[in-house]
Amino acid sequence: MSQGPRSGLAAVSSALLAMSRHLEVRDVLKTIVASARELLDAQYAALGVPDDHGGFAQFVVDGVSDEQWKAIGPLPRQHGILAAMLKDAKVERLADVRKDPRFGGWPSAHPDMSDFLGLPIRDGDEVIGALFLANKNCPKEYGGCGFTADDEELLAILAQHAAIALTNARLYERSRELTIAEERSRLAHELHDAVSQKLFSLRLTAQAATALVDRDPARAKGELHQVAALAAEAADELRAAVVELRPAALDEDGLVATLRTQIQVLDRAHSARVTFAGRGVKALPAAQEEALLRVAQEALHNALRHSGAEHVDVTLDRRGAGAVLRVTDDGRGFDPRTVRRAGRHLGLVSMRDRASGVGGTLTVESEPDKGTTIEMEVPGG
Numbered sequence: 001m002s003q004g005p006r007s008g009l010a011a012v013s014s015a016l017l018a019m020s021r022h023l024e025v026r027d028v029l030k031t032i033v034a035s036a037r038e039l040l041d042a043q044y045a046a047l048g049v050p051d052d053h054g055g056f057a058q059f060v061v062d063g064v065s066d067e068q069w070k071a072i073g074p075l076p077r078q079h080g081i082l083a084a085m086l087k088d089a090k091v092e093r094l095a096d097v098r099k100d101p102r103f104g105g106w107p108s109a110h111p112d113m114s115d116f117l118g119l120p121i122r123d124g125d126e127v128i129g130a131l132f133l134a135n136k137n138c139p140k141e142y143g144g145c146g147f148t149a150d151d152e153e154l155l156a157i158l159a160q161h162a163a164i165a166l167t168n169a170r171l172y173e174r175s176r177e178l179t180i181a182e183e184r185s186r187l188a189h190e191l192h193d194a195v196s197q198k199l200f201s202l203r204l205t206a207q208a209a210t211a212l213v214d215r216d217p218a219r220a221k222g223e224l225h226q227v228a229a230l231a232a233e234a235a236d237e238l239r240a241a242v243v244e245l246r247p248a249a250l251d252e253d254g255l256v257a258t259l260r261t262q263i264q265v266l267d268r269a270h271s272a273r274v275t276f277a278g279r280g281v282k283a284l285p286a287a288q289e290e291a292l293l294r295v296a297q298e299a300l301h302n303a304l305r306h307s308g309a310e311h312v313d314v315t316l317d318r319r320g321a322g323a324v325l326r327v328t329d330d331g332r333g334f335d336p337r338t339v340r341r342a343g344r345h346l347g348l349v350s351m352r353d354r355a356s357g358v359g360g361t362l363t364v365e366s367e368p369d370k371g372t373t374i375e376m377e378v379p380g381g
Contacts, residue, residue, distance in 0.1 A: 026058070028169040029129075032162045033062040036133060039158065040151050043135035044111060047121075047162075049128065050086055054078050064111060071109035079105050081118060085130040091119040093152055097134065117147040121159045123167050131159055202230040255289040256281055256316060259296060263314055270304050272329075273311045280318035288378045291354040292316070292325050295362070298347040299327035299374040307331025307372060321380030322360075328373045333366045351376070 029047055037045035044063040051057040059075045076082060080102040081092055097103055097116035118132030133155070136146030209223035250258055256278040267274040284292075296314060303312045309331030316325050336348070348364060351374070355362035360378035 024172075025166065025169045026060075028162075028165050029058060029060040030062075032131065032158070032165065033060050036131060036155060036158055037062045040117070040133055040147070040155060041137045042117075042133040042147075043137060044113065045131075045133050047129055047131045048076070048082060049166075050078060050130070068109065068111065072107050073109070077105070081116070081132070082130055085118050085120045085132070086127050089120045089122065089127050091117075091152055091156070092132075093117050093147055115146040117151060117155060119152075119155060119159055121163050121166065123163050128163065128166060131155070131162065199230075202227055205230060250286070250289055250293060254283060255292060258293060259314065259316060262297070263300070266300060266304065272304060272309050274300070274304070274314070275312070276314045276316075278316045281316050281323050282318065282380075284323060284378065284380055285358075288322075288358045288360070288380070291358045291360065292323065292376060292378065295351045295354055295374070295376045296325055296327060298351050302347060303327065303329035303331060303372065307333070309371070319377060322378045323380065324375060324377040326373060326375045328371065330371045333368050333370045333372050335368060336364055336366060 029049070033045045033047045036042075036047075042063070044061070046059065046061045048056040048060075049058040055077050056075045061069060064072075078086055081094075081097060081100065084090075084102060085092055094100055094116040096114050098114065113134040115136055116132065116134050117136075118130060120127045121129035121131055133147070136151070138146050205223050205226050209220045209227060212220035212223060253261070260276050260278065263274050263276040283289075300312065300314070303309050307329050309329035312327065312329045314325075314327050316323060348362075352362045355376050355378070358378055360376055362374070362376045364372070364374055366372035
């Protein structure tokens with residue numbers, strides 16, 4: 001504010017606009033904290049969202065490096081100054097937080113803090129967060145508090161808009177959850193009405209064919225043809241339903257980020273080392289991205305559940321306007337011809353169907369004791 005009314009108003013406007021651009025709760029919290037620290041020219045800023053167990057469900061900081069944050073340790077509890085802001089719902093402006101009788105319980109790796117300004121974020125009568133700043137970047141004559149009454153007023157305005165932005169983000173996430181639940185319920189009804197009826201007909205037709213095999217082979221053959229037709233129709237119905245279940249992460253994060261996240265989870269969950277590298281891949285048509293993701297998931301399932309592999313490497317590279325996915329493991333491998341003759345497919349049929357369905361190709365290279373490589377290429381848009 002010391003830079004003049006015009007620059008001060010511009011800064012406030014920029015902060016409020018930044019908060020309104022985000023719909024994810026975590027992004028909103030990070031924007032609030034960064035905006036508050038920049039607006040009031042403080043060294044540190046933090047925002048905690050309380051849980052129902054005396055701790056914080058979320059706690060976002062700005063001005064602290066990743067290394068410092070790791071050294072600090074677990075999220076803080078609702079004690080001392082933080083508890084006062086949450087329970088008493090009032091502003092705390094202190095010349096030196098270390099001299100306050102409520103100060104205590106700060107980890108040894110916590111940055112040193114002196115002047116302090118904190119206040120609750122409220123949605124009506126509910127306190128939904130605690131926002132605080134420390135160590136204002138300005139001269140502190142005679143050890144006085146670096147934060148002023150003007151700073152307090154400005155932070156209060158920011159907190160009011162932060163409450164709106166945070167509430168809107170929560171409502172957005174909740175509405176998205178409800179939409180997903182409603183969509184799953186709708187698909188369940190469709191599957192029940194369409195697929196289950198065809199499967200019931202398929203069962204009756206198969207039973208009729210079984211009864212006719214000995215006394216009327218010609219009719220039995222006709223019934224078996226009907227079984228095949230019903231099975232194909234059921235498969236089409238299932239495929240149509242699955243197409244509607246495009247993973248939400250693909251729409252939000254894209255194929256590369258979605259694959260990276262899922263593979264990081266698999267790497268932690270399995271004894272095998274699972275790695276991923278994505279190089280130069282641009283956004284692809286939605287159907288192609290989903291097909292690549294599904295094939296990668298199927299290939300990873302086979303490698304981690306059946307191959308005994310110690311290493312599984314996944315790569316996604318740009319090739320012309322399209323992309324090529326490669327899943328390689330050092331497991332026991334197999335003879336693809338033997339697998340086909342034995343009636344076992346390891347998901348290869350569905351993977352080939354997914355690839356061909358988006359104009360792509362799928363190749364499988366494997367030998368006993370020499371691992372497996374599954375490669376899928378799509379041409380792009």
